Amino acid sequence: MDERAFKTLTDFLGRIPAIKKPIATGADSEGFWWIKFCIDINHDLAWSTVQELGCVVNYISLNERLPTIFYPVSPAPYLNGGPADFLSWIIETKDKDFKPGTLMKWLEGRLSQPVDDLEQWNNED
Numbered sequence: 001m002d003e004r005a006f007k008t009l010t011d012f013l014g015r016i017p018a019i020k021k022p023i024a025t026g027a028d029s030e031g032f033w034w035i036k037f038c039i040d041i042n043h044d045l046a047w048s049t050v051q052e053l054g055c056v057v058n059y060i061s062l063n064e065r066l067p068t069i070f071y072p073v074s075p076a077p078y079l080n081g082g083p084a085d086f087l088s089w090i091i092e093t094k095d096k097d098f099k100p101g102t103l104m105k106w107l108e109g110r111l112s113q114p115v116d117d118l119e120q121w122n123n124e125d
Contacts, residue, residue: 008100009025009100010023013035016111016115018040018049019038020037024037035092036073038087050089054070056107057070057107068092073087074087091103
């Protein structure tokens with residue numbers, strides 16, 4: 001899977017408040033893909049971004065789950081540093097037939113519209 005397969009998804013994710021660029025992508029030889037990015041933990045909408053992505057990617061509904069997971073990853077903090085610099089987030093697929101562009105369509109249909117309009121995001125704690 002080449003970079004073009006990820007372009008619509010990385011472009012879309014890059015517009016979401018608090019997501020920092022660059023956004024890394026990859027796939028294994030079996031066609032299972034992943035995308036990795038950082039979230040600006042000091043951004044007012046950081047936790048809203050985590051919550052929204054977690055909802056759509058991990059748990060869209062009891063009966064309608066996507067074959068994807070969203071989770072944090074980090075190297076050992078005691079060797080590297082804190083979350084502002086070393087906490088990353090991964091979205092990966094568990095179904096090689098589920099394409100990055102399909103995930104982008106699910107996100108686009110369920111996140112605030114337009115996704116980069118801060119006024120559309122709920123900023124309540």
